[in-house]
Amino acid sequence: MASGQVNLGYDRQDSQMQLTQSEMKMASESGHGSVTSAPITERMDSMEKKEYDEVFLPSKRDPESCGWCALRPRCFQKLNNPIMFMIFLCAFAMAQSATISGLVLVNITTLERRFNLPSTRTGTISSCFDFVVMAVIVFVTYGGEKGNKPVFIGTGAAIFGLGSFLFTLPHFLSGLYQYGGNVEDNFCGLNRTADLSCDGSDDSTVESLSQYFWVFVAAQVLHGLGAAPLYALGQTFLYENIKPESSSLYIGVFQAAATFSPAIGFLGGGILLDNMYTDLSVEEYGIDNTSPLWVGNWWLGFLIIGVISLLTSLPLIAYPKYLRGAKRFKHQRKPSTQKGSEFVPSAGFGGSLKDFPRAILTLLKNMPFLLINLAVGSESFIIACVSVFGPKYVESQFNVTSGEAAILLGVLVIPTGLFGCLFGGWVIKRFNLEFKGQIRFCLIVLLTSLFLTFAFLLTCPTIKFAGVTTNHDDGGPRKGPSDINALCNADCACLDDYDPVCGSDDVLYYSPCHAGCTQHNGTGAEGKRVYSNCLCIITSQNTTNDDVISYGSATQGQCEDNSCIYKPMFFVIIAFVLALSFSITVPTITAVLQVVAPSQRSTAMGLQSLLYRGLGTVPGPIVFGALIDKSCILWETECDGSRTCWIYRNIDFAFYTFGIVVVCRILSLVFFSGSYLTYKPVEEVEVAKEVKDKP
Structure with a gap:
């Protein structure tokens, strides 16, 4: 052509x-x-x-032109400016963030149910992305330091898109979803013998579905490889190619796009899960989204993200190594490197790894840089915990479905994330804050948010659950260990499959069988199954004749409970906490870029990514998951030994969350204070030396 x-x-x-x-x-x-x-x-x-x-x-005299190989049309040069580059970069960041921190997390429970995956394997799927990024990030940024950063980023976008397409592959290969059991199996069959053994009769089906675990892992590997250059190289490129007084605002816009995108993932994923069945048609199955057996559409979002990522990669690859004016902006920046951290690469530095250990050691000896990253790791620990278990917390505290919890968090995070990142960038630009000013801003913000974390102590009562929080016989609070079996359902031969129903007494039961329901009366309002003659739900009893007893009914799904008065107050306060937390994002990035040598900015951002993942996003969900498991009061154990928690004690869940947030926030304050106290730029040290040498 x-x-x-x-x-x-x-x-x-x-x-x-x-x-x-x-x-x-x-x-x-x-x-x-x-x-x-x-x-x-x-x-x-x-x-x-x-x-x-x-x-x-291509113009050999103009290395700043935009295009692909020999194709560099003049019309395309209209896109060769910082604003257009930031738009394409934000598009990729939004796709990446909405996928990894949104779609993957909101679909974890659905993937467990659809492909018979235990929580350990879905946890591995989620963490695999971070492990891959940690393994390659420093090498990618080290190579990108002297290379064409947009080409690295654009290539990453293409790889990320392929990973998203691969993530949807199990849906098209596994056939239609067949949920276990049928209506007749799960209500009380008097004098029936239940098959509660783990004889492995269904092992072949389970095993064939669980093999798709490796496809999800491979997809996450591609996601990690594709996302590795995005933040480190992208933000460094913006910082180096924009006027010094405006770079923080550009980075703020970029971070805002990346920060509120998980909310888009949660919101979009929640809508798909709640309103669209995995196989698109659900009429023949007779279940709705209130049933634990429901599997919503988990794969369509990944398909859309794949298309967006591939389309975004094309313009990103076309950008040159430097935008026009980059050399001028470099000379306009005030030197702010930490004394003793100056780094001059030797010849061939970008193409050789011989100076790699020296480069990393120089960064690790830079105390302000190291302490900032420890603070970022502490904050990332909180963010990771809230991202993974936030929907579960809202679902438990306020008795809503998983889809509703995802939508609530999405609506909350979008405006607070957008405002927080833009506000942080605007403050730096408006007051022209240098390193110490940015750290002071972070300290004030974190101290304020620390006092607002008491919102996690605004807890709601745990739902009434027969045999778990409420006694079967008198309906009073249960003080002993959980036991969903009682005299009223002793002859029902109930299975262990969790299929909750809400009794006419407003108490939740483990299943229609455990409520003692002997009759199935079809479907009622909203398509929910209705059961009657429930032996464990006594609506009235003749005081003179104990044989005259009226039994209640039960409806499929959770009991609606809007009695918690703290719900509005909780979300208002948490909105302020989130906005304050997001507002330190830009200052921490620009502070890192200022305190390291110009030749190490990309490598520094890569090392920061490694540290905050290793200290925050990877161990955070593991530690927090182990803690909240202690608040579980109803477990379902599978034949392979894996367990699923269905009910948490809300007050314990809240205290563990409050404790994690407070401890991590205090550590962040300590680390930021240390960074402030140890910072001594080159100019400041030289002036102090001159004063000392004067007679």
């Missing part, structure tokens, strides 16, 4: 040249201009070729 364009261009040029020579011959015969014909022809030939080169060919 390029060859065709070249031939076409030069054919047009030759015809014009022939016409010009004919005109010159006529002029010569009439005695005019014979001497100037050749120079004019050569000049027109030169002009035509130059015009063609400017439109279609």
Whole structure:
């Protein structure tokens, strides 16, 4: 195609040249201009070729032009500016963040149910992304330090898109979803013998589905490889190619896009899970989204993200190594490197790993840099815990479905994340804050948010659950260990499959069978199954004749309970906490970029990514998950030994969450204070030395 364009261009040029020579011959015969014909022809030939080169060919004299290999059209140069680059970078960041911190997390429970995966394996799927990024991030940023950063980022976007497509593959290969059991199996069958053994009769089906675990792992590996250069190289590129007084605002916009995107993932994922069945049609199955057997549409979001990522990769790859004005902006920046952390790479530094250990050691010896990253790791610990278990916390405290919890958090995080990141960037630009000013801002913000974390102590009562929080016989609070079996369902031969129903006494039962329901009366309002003659739900009893007893009914799904008065107050306070937490994002990034040597900025961002993942996002969910497991009061154990928690004691859940947030926030304050006290820039040290040397 390029060859065709070249031939076409030069054919047009030759015809014009022939016409010009004919005109010159006529002029010569009439005695005019014979001497100037050749120079004019050569000049027109030169002009035509130059015009063609400017439109279609790469300019060897302009390394800042935009395009792909030999295709660099003039119209595309209109996109060759910081604003357009930031738009494409934000698009990739939004796709990445909405996927990893949104779609993957909100679909964890669904993947467990659909592919018979224990929590340990879904936890591995979630953590695999961070492990891959940790393994490659420092090497990617080290190589990108001297390379073309947009090309690294654009290539990563393409790899990320392929990973998203791969994540959807199990849906198309596994066939239609068949949920276990049927209606007749799960209500009280008097004098029936229940098959509660783990004889492995269904092992082949379970095993075949669980093999898709490796497909999800491979997809997350591609996600990790693709996302590795995004934040470290992307933010460094913005910082180096934008006026010093505006770089914080650009980074703030980028961080805002990346920060509220998980909420888009939660919101979109929640809507898909609640409103669309995994196989798109659900009429023949007779279940709705209130049933624990329901599997919502988990895969469509990944398909959309894959398309967006691939489309975004094309313009990103086209950008040059530097935008126009980058060299001028470099000289405009005030030196702020920590004394003793100056780093001058040796010849061939970008193409060789011989200086790699020295580069990393120089960064680790930079105390302000190291302490900032410890603080970022502490904050990431909180963010990871809230991201993974936030929906579960809201679901438990306020008795809502998983889809509703995801939507609530999405609606909350979008405005607070957007406002917080933009506010942090605006403060730096408005007051022209240098390193110490940015750290002071972080300290004030974190101290304020620390006092607001008491919102986690605003707890709601744990739902009434027969045999767990409420006694079967008298309906009073249960003080002993959980026991969902009672005299009223002793002869029902109940299975252990969790299928909760809400009794007419507003008490939740483990299943229709455990409520003692002997009759199935079809479906009621909202398509929910209705059961009657429930032996464990006594609505009235004749005091003179104990044989005259009226039994209640039960409806599929959770009991609605809107009695918690703290719900509005909780979400208002948490909105402020989130906005304050997000507002320190930009200051921590710009502070790191200022305190390290200019030749180490990309490597420093990569090392920061490694540290906050290793200290925060990877261990956070593991530690917090182990803590909240202690608040579980109802476990369901599978034949393979894996367990699923269905009910948490809300007050314990809240105290563990409060404790984690307070401890991590105090550590952040300590680390930021240490960074402030140990910072001594080159100029400050030199001035102090001059004063000391004066007689």
